[in-house]
Amino acid sequence: MEEFLSVNQMYIVLGIVLLIWIGLASYLLRLDKKLQELEKRINKGGHS
Amino acid sequence: MKFVKYGSLGIISIVVLAGLGIPLSPSPQGWLEFPIIPGLEDKARNLFFHVPMAWTSVLAFLVSTYFGFRYLRTKEIDYDLKSVSAAGLGLLFCILATVTGALWARFNWGSFWNWDPRQTSIFILLLIYGAYFALRSAIESEEKRASLSAVYSIIGGLTAPFFIFVMPRMMAGLHPGAKGDPSGKGPLFEAKMLAPNMRVLFYLSLIGFTLLFIWMLQMRIRTARLDYESSLEQS
Numbered sequence: 001m002e003e004f005l006s007v008n009q010m011y012i013v014l015g016i017v018l019l020i021w022i023g024l025a026s027y028l029l030r031l032d033k034k035l036q037e038l039e040k041r042i043n044k045g046g047h048s
Numbered sequence: 049m050k051f052v053k054y055g056s057l058g059i060i061s062i063v064v065l066a067g068l069g070i071p072l073s074p075s076p077q078g079w080l081e082f083p084i085i086p087g088l089e090d091k092a093r094n095l096f097f098h099v100p101m102a103w104t105s106v107l108a109f110l111v112s113t114y115f116g117f118r119y120l121r122t123k124e125i126d127y128d129l130k131s132v133s134a135a136g137l138g139l140l141f142c143i144l145a146t147v148t149g150a151l152w153a154r155f156n157w158g159s160f161w162n163w164d165p166r167q168t169s170i171f172i173l174l175l176i177y178g179a180y181f182a183l184r185s186a187i188e189s190e191e192k193r194a195s196l197s198a199v200y201s202i203i204g205g206l207t208a209p210f211f212i213f214v215m216p217r218m219m220a221g222l223h224p225g226a227k228g229d230p231s232g233k234g235p236l237f238e239a240k241m242l243a244p245n246m247r248v249l250f251y252l253s254l255i256g257f258t259l260l261f262i263w264m265l266q267m268r269i270r271t272a273r274l275d276y277e278s279s280l281e282q283s
Contacts, residue, residue, distance in 0.1 A: 005155060006155070009089055009090035009091050009155070010068070010090050010093075012090070012091055012094070012151065012152070012155050013067075013068060013090060013091065013093045013094055013097075014068075015151055016094050016097050016098060016148045016151055016152065017064065017068070017097055019144065019147050019148050019151065020097055020101065020144055020148060023140060023143065023144040023147075024140075024144075024260075024264075027137075027140050027264070031267060031268065031271060034271055034275070035271055035274075038271070038274050038275055038278060041278050041282070042274070042278050045278065045281055045282060
């Protein structure tokens with residue numbers, strides 16, 4: 001593995017880009033969840 | 049707003065495409081070849097992705113400080129929502145700078161964590177803003193929470209540029225731009241460190257991630273406002 005990565009360094013760059021994407025996506029998923037909860041809360045408030 | 053959205057998507061796409069796609073060459077000719085930097089080789093491409101994370105993080109903390117200051121001046125809760133939204137995004141980008149840096153360090157310096165001055169300073173920043181959210185969650189009263197966290201964000205925001213831009217340049221370390229580094233003060237300030245095409249792509253990446261930050265911040269603020277308004281209606 002170590003040797004493979006020292007020859008094929010592009011995979012390290014790929015890993016770093018992927019880490020950034022995972023970070024941004026998990027933030028978006030959390031924001032999405034929060035918005036869904038808010039939608040539920042606001043809709044309930046509107047009907048009662 | 050449209051410019052921010054499509055600008056960030058377009059610029060980051062260009063950066064990913066060119067940053068990963070442009071081939072290395074021992075004697076680069078023209079704009080479509082990167083020079084080989086000894087010791088870095090393909091890993092030099094990480095520069096386009098790792099450094100903008102730290103940059104965006106400091107920017108977010110400064111934006112948080114600005115809105116904290118505005119809150120203290122006006123006592124309008126909207127500024128508190130803006131301040132906490134920016135601080136949250138700052139923490140996200142701070143974490144991303146840390147983990148991408150750790151992965152890069154594993155293959156350039158031998159281990160994930162080396163207590164290099166920059167690694168130490170970003171660790172302290174993570175602690176400072178981790179404590180910011182602990183402080184917020186510990187206070188029940190809305191007004192007190194907003195005032196205290198505004199003061200805290202001003203203190204935190206004053207230290208952030210020091211930890212990222214000043215302290216690592218005053219101490220000897222492994223990062224480029226550390227004290228005693230013959231190549232200068234690091235890629236953000238030293239034009240001669242990078243080939244022109246790498247420099248353009250690097251600054252383009254900083255702009256792209258800054259626009260992405262603005263877009264994400266606006267979405268986060270809109271959510272925070274909705275949350276605040278619906279909690280007012282319920283009480």
